[in-house]
Amino acid sequence: MKAVVCSAWGLPDTLAIQDLPDPQPGPGQVALEVMAAGVNFPDVLIIQGKYQFKPELPFTPGSELSGVVRAVGDGVTTFKAGDKVIAFTAQGAFAQQIVVPVHALMPMPPGMDFDTAAAITLTYGTSHHAVVDRAALKAGETMLVLGAAGGVGLAAIEIGKALGAHVIAAASSEEKLAVCRAHGADATINYSSEDLREAIKAATDGKGPDVIYDPVGGIYAEPAFRSIGWRGRYLVVGFANGEIPKLPLNLTLLKGASLMGVFWGEFAKREPKANMAAMRQLIGWLGEGKIKPHISGRYALKDTAAALNDMAARKVTGKVVIQPGK
Structure with missing residues (x-):
């Protein structure tokens, strides 16, 4: 072979x-x-x-x-x-x-x-673990997805919508944002041409998102975290930008916010029953047309x-x- x-x-x-x-x-x-x-x-x-x-x-x-x-x-x-x-x-x-x-x-x-x-396994498994298990996103809450046109980003959008959340997608081009809208994003931000903090503020009526999903890291992490809502949950998914950000930890205090690490591979190894339950839910959503x-x-x-x-x-x-x- x-x-x-x-x-x-x-x-x-x-x-x-x-x-x-x-x-x-x-x-x-x-x-x-x-x-x-x-x-x-x-x-x-x-x-x-x-x-x-x-x-x-x-x-x-x-x-x-x-x-x-x-x-x-x-x-x-x-x-x-x-x-x-x-x-x-x-x-x-x-x-x-x-x-x-x-x-x-x-x-x-x-x-x-x-x-x-x-x-379906890695991208949707990662995003399900992040959004459902770690952040416990609820219907009616708002989630911001950075790097939203990538594999895990699109999965996060679809999972957020399946849970009944309001989803804001942020990406680097209008072409990518069009893909995000096609997969259910309620609002979009082009962080190559817009001020990220001002755009988040406008998209959330000044309240900030309840959950931020970040597979990108780099320069977008701090302005996004400064914009998070009260009791917000910031999901550290990866560093596609290539730079691991250094966030001022006083921001967690000021917003009553949480930083949550997401490592699906380790979760799947340590908690195989929970992971298989998540995969069954994803397969069910796939059959219902909620994810694709x-x-x-x-x-x-x-x-x-x-x-x-x-x-x-x-x-x-x-x-x-x-x-x-x-």
């Missing part, structure tokens, strides 16, 4: 396509034919050795996928060859085949396509570096997927 291999820390163009032996499942494992793999911003960081954890070199990047069961190992009774599944794994998704532990699998709902199935992953690009396995470069350059709206069979 063919797989993308990272042999040394570096930028996407240093990745190589290699022929590797077909992986065989051991006890409690399942071998899959990968039909689609989701691309996420952490993938860009992981191959550079800049993420929260570093895999041992060499490795195949990619953490979320959809596929078809090829074989099962000893002790696996819940899946069989031919089953369509969704999987989340630490690495290995950018390949034609993969072996994963059985607990990392979910059945694909009837009628779901492989691209959608590969695009926006897939803006599809790449062949040989074009994985191009997909990661587009992600790094912030050219991606919503999700892009790798289709290893092409």
Whole structure:
């Protein structure tokens, strides 16, 4: 089988396509034919050795996928060859085949396509953990989403609307904001051309948002946090801007506000039952049409570096997927 291999820390163009032996499942494992793999911003960081954890070199990047069961190992009774599944794994998704532990699998709902199935675990899992579990967003509250046209941003918009909240989307271009409106945003802010604090004030009648969802960091964090409402919850999701902001902690005192860290991968590992309950709710919302992953690009396995470069350059709206069979 063919797989993308990272042999040394570096930028996407240093990745190589290699022929590797077909992986065989051991006890409690399942071998899959990968039909689609989701691309996420952490993938860009992981191959550079800049993420929260570093895999041992060499490795195949990619953490979320959809596929078809090829074989099962000893002790696996819940899946069989031919089953369509969704999987989340630490690495290995950018390949034609993969072996994963059985607990990392979910059945694909009837009628779901492989691209959608590969695009729902990390972005929607992260945003559900952030918005529902950490911030406990309620109907009637207001949420501001920074970097709103990205994968986790669009997921946060849809989840906020599913909960009955008023959602304000902030992004860097009118094209991106149009995508946000198409996914349910009630109001939009272009922080490339508008003063962020003044725009937030105008959009919230001076009250400030109850929840701020921030996967961007950098220069937008402090003006956003200064604008938060009383008892507001600020979700620290990531730092796509590349800069980890240093917030004055007196702001939490003045606003009675909370800073909340969001690390979905660790949550999924430490609290697997809660994570599976969240995924079931997301699958239900998908069936009801309340959420729908926006897939803006599809790449062949040989074009994985191009997909990661587009992600790094912030050219991606919503999700892009790798289709290893092409």
